[in-house]
Amino acid sequence: MCDERSEVETLREIYYLTHGAMADTSWRKLLALGDSLEQQLKRKLLWVWPTAPDLDYFNQLLSMHGIRNVLSVGCGTGLLEWLITAAGGKKASMFGLEVDRNWWQSKYSVRSFIPLNYAENSTQLDADFLNSCCENAPPCALLFCYFNNRRAFLDYLDVFGGRWIILIGPQPALGIHTDPNPVQPQLPGNQWTLRERLNWTDRNVVAFYEKISLD
Structure with a gap:
């Protein structure tokens, strides 16, 4: 111990x-x-500790798909996002979004390693709010790492105007529940398609989904 x-x-x-x-x-x-x-x-x-090759391939995919600004929802300290940014030579920018401002700004919390924004309540969620989280540049992708709140996830998708979502979670059959699950996220409608799937160390899955209809 x-x-x-x-x-x-x-x-x-x-x-x-x-x-x-x-x-x-x-x-x-x-x-x-x-x-x-x-x-x-x-x-x-940090729940997910990727390897250097994991980070390298992830950043290659960000570059290949033109993803420059990523908003990580429920990022916690943002240490994973910091690793991604540092390993990629800061070619992509990572920003965080949390809901409990009092905790993350308290003396008991570990400080954030990336710029952190706060959603005070669900009525605050709209496209303008998400854009402002990335320093007034619209996020190219939303990142959800071991996220486990279906209703909140759908709320974010509803106001997100970008093309990409990135889901990180456990490989199937591990007995670890996340919602959405990166392999079977049950995305609404037929708007999203799986473009990339990575198997990270310690049995983690990283999935890139692209929105094929922007209506």
């Missing part, structure tokens, strides 16, 4: 690796740090 001190020390090292100019070259060190952690602490800090 990792004690509280080891967790604090680990966070201090993560803050150091992700800070300032050195962050551009230290993402590999952060991956190595993750590999050295006990599973309980590793999962507490």
Whole structure:
């Protein structure tokens, strides 16, 4: 078991690796740090720890499909999104969206590693709001990582004007429930089609869906 001190020390090292100019070259060190952690602490800090090849292929797909601004819904600290951005040479921008401003701005929360926005309530959700989350540039894609709120997911899709959604979750038959599930997301209508599927380390699935009808 990792004690509280080891967790604090680990966070201090993560803050150091992700800070300032050195962050551009230290993402590999952060991956190595993750590999050295006990599973309980590793999962507490970040549910999905991709490998360097995982990140490289993911960023290749972002570039191939012209995805430049990604809004990650329910991103938590945004450490995964930071890794993606750093590994890709900051060619794509990642922004986060959370709903509990009081928690994420409290002294008890781990600080966010990406720009974080807040949706105060469901009535705030509209296209203008989503656009403002990416510094007034419309998001090319919405990212949902181990998301588990079907109603909220559909609310975001309803106001999203972009072409791409990216779903990260468990491989089938693992007994881990997410909604949407990246393999069988049950997307509304016939507007979306699966374009890419990646199998990340530790039995995670990454799926890119493109909206084929913008009506």
